[in-house]
Amino acid sequence: MAAIAYEDIARAPKALLHDHLDGGLRPQTIIELADGIGHPLPSTDAGELGRWFVAAAASGSLERYLETFDHTVAVMQTAEALRRVAAECALDLAADGVVYAEVRFAPEQHLERGLSLDEVVEAVLAGFADGVAEAARAGRPIRIGTLLTAMRHAARSQEIAELAVRHRDTGVVGFDIAGAEAGFPPTRHLDAFEYLQRENFHFTIHAGEAFGLPSIWQAIQWCGADRLGHGVRIVDDIAAAEPDGRPALGRLAAYVRDKRIPLELCPSSNVQTGAATSIAEHPIGLLRDLRFRVTVNTDNRLMSGTSMTREMALLVEAFDYGWTELQWFTINAMKSAFIPFDERLAIIDDIIKPGYAVLRS
Ligand SMILES: O=c1[nH]cnc2c1ncn2[C@@H]1O[C@H](CO)[C@@H](O)[C@H]1O
Numbered sequence: 069m070a071a072i073a074y075e076d077i078a079r080a081p082k083a084l085l086h087d088h089l090d091g092g093l094r095p096q097t098i099i100e101l102a103d104g105i106g107h108p109l110p111s112t113d114a115g116e117l118g119r120w121f122v123a124a125a126a127s128g129s130l131e132r133y134l135e136t137f138d139h140t141v142a143v144m145q146t147a148e149a150l151r152r153v154a155a156e157c158a159l160d161l162a163a164d165g166v167v168y169a170e171v172r173f174a175p176e177q178h179l180e181r182g183l184s185l186d187e188v189v190e191a192v193l194a195g196f197a198d199g200v201a202e203a204a205r206a207g208r209p210i211r212i213g214t215l216l217t218a219m220r221h222a223a224r225s226q227e228i229a230e231l232a233v234r235h236r237d238t239g240v241v242g243f244d245i246a247g248a249e250a251g252f253p254p255t256r257h258l259d260a261f262e263y264l265q266r267e268n269f270h271f272t273i274h275a276g277e278a279f280g281l282p283s284i285w286q287a288i289q290w291c292g293a294d295r296l297g298h299g300v301r302i303v304d305d306i307a308a309a310e311p312d313g314r315p316a317l318g319r320l321a322a323y324v325r326d327k328r329i330p331l332e333l334c335p336s337s338n339v340q341t342g343a344a345t346s347i348a349e350h351p352i353g354l355l356r357d358l359r360f361r362v363t364v365n366t367d368n369r370l371m372s373g374t375s376m377t378r379e380m381a382l383l384v385e386a387f388d389y390g391w392t393e394l395q396w397f398t399i400n401a402m403k404s405a406f407i408p409f410d411e412r413l414a415i416i417d418d419i420i421k422p423g424y425a426v427l428r429s
């Protein structure tokens with residue numbers, strides 16, 4: 069069978085669980101917002117600036133990758149800027165054929181010009197509502213859930229967890245921690261995770277990206293994470309192959325698979341930070357073969373110059389995947405979403421399955 073065409077993947081309904089708002093700005097928007105506040109940029113040509121982000125982020129280290137966010141966060145410090153960026157995010161995802169997305173950002177990074185944490189969240193939620201409404205008018209319906217992230221090197225996670233719970237009925241569906249992983253274990257934020265569990269709230273934790281199994285183990289067994297942001301280093305607990313030819317799962321890997329803990333895998337991002345050597349050698353191939361609850365994600369569309377369509381196309385090329393695998397990734401993501409069960413099911417039954425059925429035929 070011929071490989072699936074890029075345009076067909078673009079038309080397929082897609083679900084995305086791991087996308088950073090401040091990692092997905094349009095280069096032209098960064099230029100316009102930076103101009104308004106006098107923030108200096110590496111380039112004021114949109115094409116060049118886009119390429120600069122991708123090159124600078126492909127540093128081989130998570131810490132250096134994260135330095136590129138200085139420019140995006142700098143231009144996201146007013147309610148108007150946040151609202152615009154969020155609206156454009158919704159429009160761009162919808163145009164890419166994403167029908168459900170969870171988008172995350174760290175409110176504590178947007179207080180430099182006097183906004184309160186609640187004002188930051190309200191501006192972003194308003195922007196998503198604007199973008200979702202405009203996308204629907206253009207015949208590209210999308211649903212967006214917001215995740216609030218706390219920065220793992222900082223000490224505001226309890227406050228951000230409470231902020232998330234405060235906005236749970238107006239669009240915030242989960243919580244996360246992000247930032248440099250080595251030296252900042254998930255248990256530093258145990259109070260916040262315990263609070264969220266008592267509130268019956270959902271959270272994912274960036275773990276097993278730049279640091280290995282101890283980070284994943286803490287995220288799940290100490291903190292109670294519902295999902296793993298990346299989690300790609302779980303392969304460190306899988307031995308190549310036993311004499312019978314089957315890979316042997318260690319206790320943690322077996323637990324993650326048995327419990328169906330979703331892995332928010334982000335192939336291109338991992339190659340840039342050095343968490344994987346190439347797409348072809350990305351552990352997603354092994355993890356899918358072993359039937360972990362694998363999902364495909366963009367992480368940062370600007371820093372990786374990518375989209376959901378492109379991530380899927382790269383996997384089709386590297387692993388020879390067909391519609392069966394792409395639908396499986398999509399339904400895995402939808403099953404793992406933080407919105408209510410009946411709403412997830414409706415998207416699977418009414419949008420995803422019929423959409424793939426049309427593409428297959
Ligand atoms: O892949 C990642 N690993 C860890 N932290 C990340 C990643 N991508 C983005 N951020 C961090 O999350 C913040 C809020 O969105 C970003 O500002 C960036 O510092």
Ligand SMILES: [Zn+2]
Pocket residue numbers: 086088246274297367
């Ligand atoms: Zn991330």
